[in-house]
Amino acid sequence: xxxxxxxxxxxxxxxxxxxxxxxxxxxxxxxxxxxxxxxxxxxxxxxxxxxxxxxxxxxxxxxxxxxxxxxxxxxxxxxxxxxxxxxxxxxxxxxxxxxxxxxxxxxxxxxxxxxxxxxxxxxxxxxxxxxxxxxxxxxxxxxxxxxxxxxxxxxxxxxxxxxxxxxxxxxxxxxxxxxxxxxxxxxxxxxxxxxxxxxxxxxxxxxxxxxxxxxxxxxxxxxxxxxxxxxxxxxxxxxxxxxxxxx
Amino acid sequence: xxxxxxxxxxxxxxxxxxxxxxxxxxxxxxxxxxxxxxxxxxxxxxxxxxxxxxxxxxxxxxxxxxxxxxxxxxxxxxxxxxxxxxxxxxxxxxxxxxxxxxxxxxxxxxxxxxxx
Amino acid sequence: xxxxxxxxxxxxxxxxxxxxxxxxxxxxxxxxxxxxxxxxxxxxxxxxxxxxxxxxxxxxxxxxxxxxxxxxxxxxxxxxxxxxxxxxxxxxxxxxxxxxxxxxxxxxxxxxxxxxxxxxxxxxxxxxxxxxxxxxxx
Numbered sequence: 001x002x003x004x005x006x007x008x009x010x011x012x013x014x015x016x017x018x019x020x021x022x023x024x025x026x027x028x029x030x031x032x033x034x035x036x037x038x039x040x041x042x043x044x045x046x047x048x049x050x051x052x053x054x055x056x057x058x059x060x061x062x063x064x065x066x067x068x069x070x071x072x073x074x075x076x077x078x079x080x081x082x083x084x085x086x087x088x089x090x091x092x093x094x095x096x097x098x099x100x101x102x103x104x105x106x107x108x109x110x111x112x113x114x115x116x117x118x119x120x121x122x123x124x125x126x127x128x129x130x131x132x133x134x135x136x137x138x139x140x141x142x143x144x145x146x147x148x149x150x151x152x153x154x155x156x157x158x159x160x161x162x163x164x165x166x167x168x169x170x171x172x173x174x175x176x177x178x179x180x181x182x183x184x185x186x187x188x189x190x191x192x193x194x195x196x197x198x199x200x201x202x203x204x205x206x207x208x209x210x211x212x213x214x215x216x217x218x219x220x221x222x223x224x225x226x227x228x229x230x231x232x233x234x235x236x237x238x239x240x241x242x243x244x245x246x247x
Numbered sequence: 248x249x250x251x252x253x254x255x256x257x258x259x260x261x262x263x264x265x266x267x268x269x270x271x272x273x274x275x276x277x278x279x280x281x282x283x284x285x286x287x288x289x290x291x292x293x294x295x296x297x298x299x300x301x302x303x304x305x306x307x308x309x310x311x312x313x314x315x316x317x318x319x320x321x322x323x324x325x326x327x328x329x330x331x332x333x334x335x336x337x338x339x340x341x342x343x344x345x346x347x348x349x350x351x352x353x354x355x356x357x358x359x360x361x362x363x
Numbered sequence: 364x365x366x367x368x369x370x371x372x373x374x375x376x377x378x379x380x381x382x383x384x385x386x387x388x389x390x391x392x393x394x395x396x397x398x399x400x401x402x403x404x405x406x407x408x409x410x411x412x413x414x415x416x417x418x419x420x421x422x423x424x425x426x427x428x429x430x431x432x433x434x435x436x437x438x439x440x441x442x443x444x445x446x447x448x449x450x451x452x453x454x455x456x457x458x459x460x461x462x463x464x465x466x467x468x469x470x471x472x473x474x475x476x477x478x479x480x481x482x483x484x485x486x487x488x489x490x491x492x493x494x495x496x497x498x499x500x501x
Contacts, residue, residue, distance in 0.1 A: 012378055020378055070390065097377035105377055141473070142466065160393060163382040164329060203253045206325050207460065208396045226464035229257055236254035265461070267406045268454040273491035275409055275450055277498060278416065279443030283435040290498065292424045298497075299420060312413050319407030326400040332384050347407075351414055358417055 005029040005080055006087035007038055009050065012098050020098060023047075024087070027080075035075040035083075035090060036064050039102075052102035059216060062152030066102055067091040072157035072214045094157040095166070109153060112169050115195050116177035121188025139184040146179035146224055148217040155211035155221050167200040171211035171221035174202050178224040181231070193232055202228055249341060256321055256345070263318025270311055305359040313352040320344035402453035405446035458483035 004026045012020040025046055027038040036054055043050045055061040057076045064075045069089050080088070096104035126133065155171035156162050162170055177192045196202050205225050212222040281287040290298075298304055324344045328334050387393040419430035433439060462479035 014378070020380070094380075095382070097379045099377055160329060160386055160396075163386060164332060165334070197254070199250065203257060206329060206396075206400070207463075208393070209460070210392055210396075213392065220463075223463040223466075226460075227466055229254075230261075230464050233254040233258045233261075237258065240255075261464075263406075264453070264457055267410075267450070268457040269487050269490050270494065271406060271409055271450045272447065272454055272487075273494045274413065275443060275447050277495065278412070279409075279434060280440060280447065282431070283440055283443075287499070289431065292420075292427055295427075296420060299417070308413070308417055312410050312417070315406050315410040319403040319410065322400055322403035323407065326397070326403065329400075330384075330387065330397055332382075351411065355414055355417065358414075358421055362421055 002029050002085055005038075005084060007035075007042065008087050008089045009039075009042070009102070010089075010091035010098075011050075011101050012092075013049075014100065020092075022089075029080060029084065031081055033080045035066075035068060035073075035078045035080065035088065038080060038088075039075065039090070050102075051100045060150060062150035065093050065152045065154050065157070067094055067157065072154035074152060074154070074216050077216060093153060095159070095163045096153070096156070106153060108166065109151075109156065109170065109173070112173045113151075113176065116169065116173050117188060117192055117195065118173075118176040118180060120180065120183065120186050121191060122185070123187050133185045135184055143179050143182035145218055145220055146175050146182070149176055149179075149219045150217055152216065154214045154216065155219075158210040158214040160208055160210075161204055161206060165200070165204060168204045169196060169201050171205075171225065172219075174205075174228060175219055175221035175224040178228050181228070193235065196228065197232055202232065205229070256317070259314060259317035260321035261318075263314035263316070263321075266311055267315040267318055271315065274311070300362060305362070309355050309359050312355040313348075316348040316351045317345070320348040399452065399456050402449045402456075405449035406453060408446060409450065454487065458487065 005028075007025045007027055008022050009025060010020050011023045025042045027033075027041050027046075030037070033041075034057075036057055039050065039052055040054075043052075052064070052066070054064040054076065056063070059074055059077045062074075065072060066075050067073070067090070068075065068078055069083065072093060075090070080086075090102065092098045092102045093104045096106060096108075099105050149172055151172060153172065159168075159171055161168050174196055177196050180186045181189045181192060202225050205222075207222060207226060209222045212220045215221065277287060282289045299308065321344070324340050327336075327340055333340065383389075387397040416430055419426040434443075458480055461483060462476045465479075466473065
């Protein structure tokens with residue numbers, strides 16, 4: 001078994017360079033190490049100037065998403081042994097502006113997320129005295145997988161439409177909109193449809209499907225978007241062909 | 248105006264894609280390969296004309312010509328955007344793509360309605 | 364002490380990597396996607412061929428015979444074989460992707476994707492057989 005493995009890491013120091021560069025580091029090859037462990041080794045022992053985001057180190061916070069050998073990956077869930085003998089290329093998440101080294105700016109996503117109103121919208125809130133909202137297991141099942149999103153943004157890094165049209169609302173935001181649409185407690189479908197049907201909404205999606213492939217939590221944003229398109233198109237047809245019908 | 252029509256265009260794309268997926272392989276095989284190669288006998292001109300006269304046959308032909316044309320127009324438009332990054336030529340692309348589909352649809356309708 | 368506080372906003376130079384027009388060649392899933400989308404060319408082409416066939420049929424026996432002769436030219440046969448490949452690729456990818464757009468539920472349980480794909484194939488074969496039967500029965 002090799003003693004060390006090479007990591008080729010994307011660096012970008014805006015105060016000293018105009019474009020990102022690559023820098024190689026030798027890290028110990030431990031069978032139980034994931035790429036995040038290797039990055040932390042680099043920062044602790046080799047080069048303290050390396051910047052990157054991480055938190056839970058167990059695949060639930062969504063902070064450590066990066067491009068590993070060209071594939072959007074959670075670095076806490078990718079083991080060095082899967083990439084041996086290397087070298088392993090670690091770069092910042094694709095299609096996002098790079099702030100420094102492996103850190104990207106996700107402000108645009110946060111704005112897109114707010115636009116789709118990812119919360120329960122109700123005409124009238126039920127008073128506490130009337131008790132809880134009841135939901136059957138089937139009703140929960142219809143949206144549960146969409147609710148598993150950890151906002152890691154791997155799907156945005158995988159979506160070519162995001163690369164070509166940075167204003168596109170994107171997989172996670174639309175999937176989360178659909179998560180609330182499908183929730184039996186929600187009454188905000190019409191509002192969300194208006195937000196997601198716009199210029200940069202779901203109609204820009206061309207069903208590449210890579211978002212679902214890279215999602216670490218099985219959210220299936222591609223499926224959510226296609227179903228949403230069908231709902232949107234049906235709603236439009238109904239409003240045109242049966243304008244007297246109730247909304 | 249195009250923005251409001253987007254759901255309809257997607258609907259036509261879906262319908263056209265389904266029609267093309269289910270029916271084009273067999274039609275292309277028969278008309279484009281089997282009959283020219285002599286593997287299948289082409290029906291006589293008069294019997295084919297009789298078949299097409301039937302209102303259901305006319306509707307069928309209209310559907311399998313028009314819907315796939317809209318499917319192809321919609322897909323080609325987005326392929327140009329994604330593949331060649333020519334979003335700035337939107338007006339030209341939209342006119343050319345859907346215009347062709349519309350012309351084909353009108354032509355098919357005219358032909359199939361004008362048959363005695 | 365100045366009575367006017369002056370703030371400047373230092374905006375770091377965020378780097379946006381330009382996306383090449385050849386982005387779809389960089390990874391196989393992207394290439395497969397563009398090939399799938401390009402199947403719209405044979406679909407559109409054949410729709411126009413059907414339009415031509417309809418026109419020829421209605422124009423008269425001479426015109427229709429000319430259509431049949433054109434179809435027999437080696438160039439057209441080669442093109443049709445190539446386009447048949449494209450149209451089959453469209454059909455196969457369509458049957459696999461269509462279930463994703465519909466969350467079909469029967470008696471509260473979600474129907475597995477595989478079953479929908481299978482029924483798509485069954486429907487496809489059935490409908491193709493019917494078309495051939497109608498054609499042959501003339």
